[in-house]
Amino acid sequence: MEPQNYGTERPKSTYAFYFVKIRSSEDPQLREKLMDPQSKFEKEIQARSKIIEAVIRAKKIKMLSARIVHESISLREEKCLANEIKYLEKNRSKVIYNSTIRAKLQDTVDGNEAAQDQVRIIDGIRKEHQAVKSKIKGLEDELRVVDTEIVSIQEDLDAATARKDKAYESLMELRKVRDAELDKFMAQWCNSKAFREEYEKRTISSLNVRQLDRDGRMRIPDY
Numbered sequence: 001m002e003p004q005n006y007g008t009e010r011p012k013s014t015y016a017f018y019f020v021k022i023r024s025s026e027d028p029q030l031r032e033k034l035m036d037p038q039s040k041f042e043k044e045i046q047a048r049s050k051i052i053e054a055v056i057r058a059k060k061i062k063m064l065s066a067r068i069v070h071e072s073i074s075l076r077e078e079k080c081l082a083n084e085i086k087y088l089e090k091n092r093s094k095v096i097y098n099s100t101i102r103a104k105l106q107d108t109v110d111g112n113e114a115a116q117d118q119v120r121i122i123d124g125i126r127k128e129h130q131a132v133k134s135k136i137k138g139l140e141d142e143l144r145v146v147d148t149e150i151v152s153i154q155e156d157l158d159a160a161t162a163r164k165d166k167a168y169e170s171l172m173e174l175r176k177v178r179d180a181e182l183d184k185f186m187a188q189w190c191n192s193k194a195f196r197e198e199y200e201k202r203t204i205s206s207l208n209v210r211q212l213d214r215d216g217r218m219r220i221p222d223y
Helices: 030-072 075-106 109-191 193-209
Strands: none
Touching: 109 193
């Protein structure tokens, strides 16, 4: 008996494997149609996420700015300060006049200095109040700008959400088409012997072009 060459001899039993897939001849653009909405859907998701981050940042800025405004000086303190300034402003001329008369009548340095101190206190309070009001006004202007930005960003977010939903609907429709084609193929495969033989014939033809055996392995060239 001649020794067998196990390195080159091929087994007599051959197993065939079939990978079920939708034939490109049925709809050559189906994969492209499916991938394009998928890509658009992912891009819309990313764009929407960026807009949401911008909304969160804008609202945080607004919250911090509002906190600065309200914590700079309480409403009660502001009202008390305003009333005090009004009272002092109203009586300022009287204070100056009385201090002058008092200075003349008493002719003392202490009385004159006390009156001048009171006038300086009034001026200081008024300047402080004006500075606080100016600061609050500036922050309120900034808040209005932030509010405008939030409205604009919210509109962008709504538009991005609408585009995302539309892309998702398109993707779902194409997936339904894909599933329907697959169901149609499987029904033909299970119910029609002629269909299976025709599919096998095309598969073998494709394997021959790629120099593959029926089991998908590379062919061993004959020498």
